[in-house]
Amino acid sequence: MTIILYAIPFFFLLIALELIFEKIRKTDYYRVNDAIGSLSAGVMSRMIGIAKNLVPFTIYIILYDNLRLFTLPESTLVWVAAFVIYDFFYYWNHRFGHEMSIFWAGHVVHHSSEDYNLTTALRQSSGTIFSFVFYLPMALMGFDPLMLISVAAINLVYQFWVHTQHVPKLGWLEWIFVTPSNHRVHHAQNQRYLDRNYGGVFIIWDRIFASFQDELDEEPPIYGVRKALHSWNPVWANLQVYSQLVKDSTRTKRWPDKFRVWFGKTGWRPDDVAAKYPLTRVDLTKFERFDTALSVPAKIYCVFQYAISAMIAVYLMMNVAVMAIGSQMALAAFVVLSSVSLAWFMESKPIAYWLEWGKNALLLTAAVTLQIPEIISTVLFVGTLLSLFLLVSVKRSEPKASPIAQPSPPQ
Numbered sequence: 001m002t003i004i005l006y007a008i009p010f011f012f013l014l015i016a017l018e019l020i021f022e023k024i025r026k027t028d029y030y031r032v033n034d035a036i037g038s039l040s041a042g043v044m045s046r047m048i049g050i051a052k053n054l055v056p057f058t059i060y061i062i063l064y065d066n067l068r069l070f071t072l073p074e075s076t077l078v079w080v081a082a083f084v085i086y087d088f089f090y091y092w093n094h095r096f097g098h099e100m101s102i103f104w105a106g107h108v109v110h111h112s113s114e115d116y117n118l119t120t121a122l123r124q125s126s127g128t129i130f131s132f133v134f135y136l137p138m139a140l141m142g143f144d145p146l147m148l149i150s151v152a153a154i155n156l157v158y159q160f161w162v163h164t165q166h167v168p169k170l171g172w173l174e175w176i177f178v179t180p181s182n183h184r185v186h187h188a189q190n191q192r193y194l195d196r197n198y199g200g201v202f203i204i205w206d207r208i209f210a211s212f213q214d215e216l217d218e219e220p221p222i223y224g225v226r227k228a229l230h231s232w233n234p235v236w237a238n239l240q241v242y243s244q245l246v247k248d249s250t251r252t253k254r255w256p257d258k259f260r261v262w263f264g265k266t267g268w269r270p271d272d273v274a275a276k277y278p279l280t281r282v283d284l285t286k287f288e289r290f291d292t293a294l295s296v297p298a299k300i301y302c303v304f305q306y307a308i309s310a311m312i313a314v315y316l317m318m319n320v321a322v323m324a325i326g327s328q329m330a331l332a333a334f335v336v337l338s339s340v341s342l343a344w345f346m347e348s349k350p351i352a353y354w355l356e357w358g359k360n361a362l363l364l365t366a367a368v369t370l371q372i373p374e375i376i377s378t379v380l381f382v383g384t385l386l387s388l389f390l391l392v393s394v395k396r397s398e399p400k401a402s403p404i405a406q407p408s409p410p411q
Contacts, residue, residue, distance in 0.1 A: 003153035005317060011160055015118045021166050029165050032299040033292055033346045035119040036306050037232035040339035041109055042122030043313045044234045047332040049126070050320055056132030060148065063139035070142035079151070082143050084202070086135065086151045091205040093134035094198040104266040105241035106131065112237050114224035114289040116187055121163035127238040155200050163187075169215070178203050181215045188221030190284065226267075226281050230290045233343040235336070248273050292347055295397045301390035302346060305356070308363065308383050309338045315376060356391060360384050 022030055072078045097107035106128035113120045138148055159178070167180040174182060178199045186197040196213035199205050206212035215221070227244075229237055249261045252270035261270065269279075294302065316323070316331045323331075341359055344352035366372075367380035 003150065003157065005314070007157045007160070008314065011118070011122065014161065018118050018164060018166060025166070027165070029115060029117045030119075031115060031289075031291065032302060033232055033294060034113055034115045034289075035117070036302050036346065037234065037237075037343065038113050038115075038119040038123035039306055039310070040232075040342065041126075041234040041237055042124050043310055044238075044336050044339055045109075045124035045126045046313055046317060047126075047335050050316070050328060050332060052126070057145065057149075059132070060136060060139045061145050063136055064142070064145055067140055068142040069140055072142045072144070074144075078143075079147065082138070082147050083151045083154065085138060085141070085143075086148070086155060087199070087201045088205060089134045089137065090155060090200040091198050091202075091209075093131050094200065095209075095211065096134075097128075097131070098195045098198070099266055101241075101245060101264060101266050101268070102129075102262045103131065105245055106238075108225060108241050109234075109237045111187060111225050112229040112240075114228070116163065116165055116184060116221070116223045118160065118163050120187070120223075121160040125238060126234075127242065158201050159183075174203070174214075175207070176204055177201060182206075182212070184221050185213050185215050187223050189224055189226055189282065190219060190222055192216070192219060193221060222284055222287055224282070224289075227279060228282050228290060231343065232292070232346045234339050244279075247277070251277065294346060295394060297390050297393035297397055298345075301387060301394055302342060304383060304387050304390065305338070305342050305345075308380065308387070309335050309342075311376070311379065353391070353395070357388075360387050360391070364388075 019030060021027070093103075094107075097103040106125050109125040109127065110120075110123050113123055135148065135152075139145075162178055162180045162183040164180050165184065169181045170179050173179055178197070178201055182197045182203055185193045188194075193213055196211055197203065197206050198211055203212065227240075229240060231237065245261055248269055249258045251273045252258055252261065253272055254270065257270040260268065312331060313335050316328065316335070320328055338359055341352055341355040345356055363380055363384045367377045367384060370377070372380075
């Protein structure tokens with residue numbers, strides 16, 4: 001967690017640099033609504049992870065303490081081995097994340113954006129349940145739990161930079177490492193590119209296990225998933241596929257199919273369910289990215305609101321060890337609910353405007369009354385006042401409804 005916390009400023013610095021490239025090159029890789037949707041999913045994954053990761057880590061420690069086959073020394077060679085072995089298991093975790101329904105349900109969030117930029121890297125899942133089992137063999141091998149956490153964090157940090165369209169192919173590096181080019185393939189929904197390039201740091205696993213696909217000049221990647229999300233809501237992004245699996249499992253009549261829905265190949269559906277409840281798939285020949293219109297004040301407001309939520313999330317992650325469980329849960333819940341409210345705001349749901357008023361009023365009260373560091377209370381107070389001003393501006397910028405023409409009275 002510490003490595004990721006230290007990396008956060010660099011993540012946002014690189015995002016800022018990519019936005020500068022966006023302006024210079026006049027590309028269209030960023031949209032405010034999609035970027036905030038990705039960033040909100042990332043923040044939510046950190047909040048849920050505070051509680052969710054406790055059980056897997058505990059299991060790892062128990063296996064390490066009681067069943068490890070070796071006691072490995074603290075040496076550079078062991079660290080390098082841990083890094084490479086972790087990436088090997090990451091490859092198989094990632095591959096199953098695409099090829100088995102229950103794993104795909106947890107992983108799909110990362111692929112649901114129809115844009116591809118550095119914010120996509122932070123679009124992490126909150127709903128993975130069983131992925132930790134892939135790394136348990138490292139406990140039996142004798143890799144210290146803290147070593148596992150460290151190499152996992154470094155692996156994740158490495159993957160950030162490959163989520164860009166501004167870096168071309170990198171020559172011989174394409175043969176060994178995951179690069180922006182071969183990871184663009186991984187995020188594409190083109191038939192040729194589906195379920196390819198699973199590596200985290202090393203692309204050699206894909207070459208060894210026949211899952212590699214080169215990026216082709218004649219076929220630009222189309223990003224997103226075949227069953228499009230069509231929402232900015234990070235909670236729904238995490239629940240969408242699980243919801244479909246529950247429906248298919250309960251609707252099918254054959255008992256074996258009720259289990260195969262979960263553990264069969266991704267996309268498989270029972271014949272009786274597929275016939276009665278067909279799903280709409282994206283037609284890539286007529287592909288258009290999901291979008292919702294936002295005025296300039298609305299875009300600025302959304303950026304402000306995400307920044308405030310992110311600040312609260314970082315504060316929680318930095319102080320989680322000294323906070324009471326109740327305080328942890330309250331802050332995490334606020335960040336998650338704030339992300340949902342902001343998503344609804346970007347989708348122009350009528351209730352969202354009033355939810356945003358209520359949320360900002362709550363923040364303003366917290367900034368004045370709670371015993372929190374002065375710099376945070378000041379940022380909250382000023383940021384919330386500016387947000388309320390922008391909310392008013394958003395309301396004023398909304399187009400007025402035209403009066404309904406009344407029929408002329410009979411002469």
